Amino acid sequence: MAAASFRHPAARPRRALPAIxxxxxxxxxxxxxxRMSGVSALVLPAPSRVIGQIAENRDLLWVNTLxxxxxxxxxxxxxxxVAFALSVAIDFLxxxxxxxxxxxxxxxTLPLVAIAPLVVLWFGxxxxPKILLVALVTFFPMLVALVDGYQSADRDIxxxxxxxxxxxxxxxxxxxxPSAMPYFFAGLRISITYAVVAAIFAEYVGARAGLGIVILNAKNSFRPDLMLAAVVISSALTLALFAATALVQRLVLGWRQAGAGQ
Structure with a gap:
């Protein structure tokens, strides 16, 4: 087991290689x-142009990422x-x-595109409104994961x-x-991927700052390169949060259980 756990960290880069x-x-x-088709940058900017926009507008992107x-x-x-409190209440009652x-x-089932403008209208x-929309989108997967995890407990124990x-x-x-923890982290990883999208969409509908505002202003200015630059930053932010949840899982459950749950 010690040898397996020693090899495990070294195996992770190899597992990531196909995706990279x-x-x-x-x-x-x-x-x-x-480059070969000659398509206009106003229609489809090249990746190199998008990376250039990230470098050129790094201050703007950083200020709006926060x-x-x-x-x-x-x-x-x-x-x-809320998900944890409700899951405990449901388990006891x-x-x-x-x-x-x-x-x-x-x-x-409520379409985010329909509910988001109402939330912004009600709360400014x-x-x-951004907090509420993120919570609305993310709490249910964690709630279901926790409830199912409680029910998976060994009845003999x-x-x-x-x-x-x-x-x-x-x-x-x-x-x-304890039996619910692997389920909980699975739900956590699913939810965190929705959280950034929900926050950006709420900003897109109505906000003073944020990546959603950058995307909206770039769209109105016919700047697809800057739009894609903001999308790249949001994707990187999502990946970073996903990696953080995986790290917390390994710290809480141990390397062996974390690896088995992925």
């Missing part, structure tokens, strides 16, 4: 096509808190699941703890909560 090569090949084909990151992190923290889950499912152009006099809270803490 695929992205590099896609960018190369894109660059070659733009509000997006702030809304993402605060909204995601609120979402995580199963009837709540039958009462609340249909409402939660309905909330996920500040941070609040729960029965043993009960026979030893453990309370319902004690069984939850010692058996049901």
């Amino acid at each position: 090569l695929s992205v590099a090949a896609l960018l190369a084909v894109w660059e070659i096509y733009v 509000p997006t990151l702030k809304a993402t992190l605060i909204g995601f923290a609120c979402s995580l808190s 199963p009837r709540l699941k039958r009462a609340l889950f249909p409402v939660f499912v309905i909330s996920q 152009f500040g941070l609040t 729960s029965a043993l703890l009960a026979s030893m006099g453990a309370s319902r809270a004690g069984i939850f803490r010692r058996a049901r909560l």
Whole structure:
């Protein structure tokens, strides 16, 4: 087992190599096509031009990345808190699941393009609507993952703890909560990929600053190169947050369990 865990970190770059090569090949084909076809940069800018825009507008992009990151992190923290509290309540009171889950499912069917303008209209152009939209988009996957994780607990272990006099809270803490952790981190990784998109969309609908504003202004100015530069930054931000959740998972569950869950 020690040897396997020692080889594990060295194996990660090899596992990432196919994805890196695929992205590099896609960018190369894109660059070659733009250069050879003579397509206008107003229609399809080359990757090299997009990278140039990132370098040229780095201050603008950085200043507008911070509000997006702030809304993402605060909204995601609120979402995580609400999802955990509701999951615990549902585990202790199963009837709540039958009462609340249909409402939660309905909330996920609401088109973001329709609900976002209303949220901005109700709460203004500040941070609040962005936080609410991020929380709305991200809390349900974590809630479902936690509830399913609690139910995956070994019944024999729960029965043993009960026979030893453990309370319902004690069984939850010692058996049901630990069994839910792999499920929770799976839901966490799914949710974090939606969080940045929701924050940017909320900014796109109505905000004073953020990557969504950069994208909107670039669209109105017919600057697809700057639009794609902002998209690249948002993608990098999403990947960074995803990697952070994977790191937390490894710290909490250990290298072996984290690797098995991916």
